[in-house]
Amino acid sequence: MDDFLTLENQLCFAVYEAGSQFNKLYSKALESFGITYPQYLVLLALWEENGQSAKELGEKLNLGTGTLTPMIKRMEASGWVKRERSTADERKVCISLQPKALEEKEAIVQKIATELKLCNIEYEEYKQLMKQLRVLRGKLNIYNKEKVK
Amino acid sequence: MDDFLTLENQLCFAVYEAGSQFNKLYSKALESFGITYPQYLVLLALWEENGQSAKELGEKLNLGTGTLTPMIKRMEASGWVKRERSTADERKVCISLQPKALEEKEAIVQKIATELKLCNIEYEEYKQLMKQLRVLRGKLNIYNKEKVK
DNA sequence: TACGATTAAATCGTACACGATATATATGTG
DNA sequence: CACATATATATCGTGTACGATTTAATCGTA
Numbered sequence A, B: 001m002d003d004f005l006t007l008e009n010q011l012c013f014a015v016y017e018a019g020s021q022f023n024k025l026y027s028k029a030l031e032s033f034g035i036t037y038p039q040y041l042v043l044l045a046l047w048e049e050n051g052q053s054a055k056e057l058g059e060k061l062n063l064g065t066g067t068l069t070p071m072i073k074r075m076e077a078s079g080w081v082k083r084e085r086s087t088a089d090e091r092k093v094c095i096s097l098q099p100k101a102l103e104e105k106e107a108i109v110q111k112i113a114t115e116l117k118l119c120n121i122e123y124e125e126y127k128q129l130m131k132q133l134r135v136l137r138g139k140l141n142i143y144n145k146e147k148v149k
Numbered sequence C: 001t002a003c004g005a006t007t008a009a010a011t012c013g014t015a016c017a018c019g020a021t022a023t024a025t026a027t028g029t030g
Numbered sequence D: 001c002a003c004a005t006a007t008a009t010a011t012c013g014t015g016t017a018c019g020a021t022t023t024a025a026t027c028g029t030a
Helices: A011-033 A037-048 A054-061 A065-077 A099-103 A105-117 A123-148 B011-033 B037-048 B054-061 B065-077 B099-103 B105-117 B123-148
Strands: A081-085 A093-097 B081-085 B093-097
Touching: A011 A037, A011 A105, A011 B011, A011 B037, A011 B123, A037 A054, A037 A065, A037 A093, A037 A099, A037 A105, A037 B011, A054 A065, A054 A093, A065 A081, A093 A099, A099 A105, A123 B011, A123 B123, B011 B037, B011 B105, B037 B054, B037 B065, B037 B093, B037 B099, B037 B105, B054 B065, B054 B093, B065 B081, B093 B099, B099 B105
Parallel strands: none
Antiparallel strands: A081 A093, B081 B093
16 A cells, blocks of 8 residues: 555665665775765865865755865865965865875776776666666756745 | 766766755655654654664664664654663664654655655656666675675 | 673764854945 | 945754774573
8 A cells, every 4th residue: 555655665765775885885995095985076076177166066066064164174184185265255265186186096086996897887777877867866956946945 | 088087977976966855855844843854764664664673673774773773762852763672682672653653654744745746756767766776776785795794 | 501602782983964153255236 | 435235164053874892682502
């Protein structure tokens, strides 16, 4: 009757599970580099475009300042990034990569690629999932944006 | 060149994003009931089978005792569940629903159903995603289990 | 039956994640 | 120029999440 109520049939839970599994996989793979999974996402964003304000970074990663500020400070303390107040607009903080983040890039990327290969995710599967998750993201985004109003 | 390195093309990030969007949607929908999204998942598991040990619950939800114990205690404090040491095996704690959790079930389920409907997720889309996420879960599970050894 | 190994929870430390609030800088309009 | 408004961060409080360690109960086997 209310089969749709079981954990097993909840899309939100399927996503939640996959998320925590990726979290574990990446955390373990990144452990030896001394970065966490969310910190790796920050590096990805900065490798793509070095020197971004906290706001820009937060928008790309869907993270508020309450999450980002302390995280970036930890990454600064461990030598991955640096934070500088913009001189043009003193409200802004510009976050950029330290040499360490550029030097270690290849090794980190390689490590992740190696581990992911072990999961045997097919290219078609990957592509399909990405496509469907983008559609889902679009719909959830519209909903969440509406609700803020 | 390394387009596969962009955030936009990372499966892990797509899952991460969808997860946090669901989190926001459910959190807002559940706010008036005084429960969080993870707590709602606990209720789902207990509505499905009332009276489970912390270990069983943790296995279904992929949560360790470091997460579950304090969460269940909060849910006990707010009157949703109760915790009782098993008399047969004093190591076990049996977690079961308080009347409040049974009384509010319909209202909670209705509220969630209403909000989800507003997202316009098609049945086919839902089914497809569930199917693919189950495959992904299987693969990530195998990987993560291997790594523990 | 004694005792080492296993199992179930609890506890601890660290790191997200989010909403709400505070603070400081910049901007727009009279 | 003055001042209300808007913007960018920072801070705070609460609640997950996870690995590691601790504690207590049970089990297996000599």
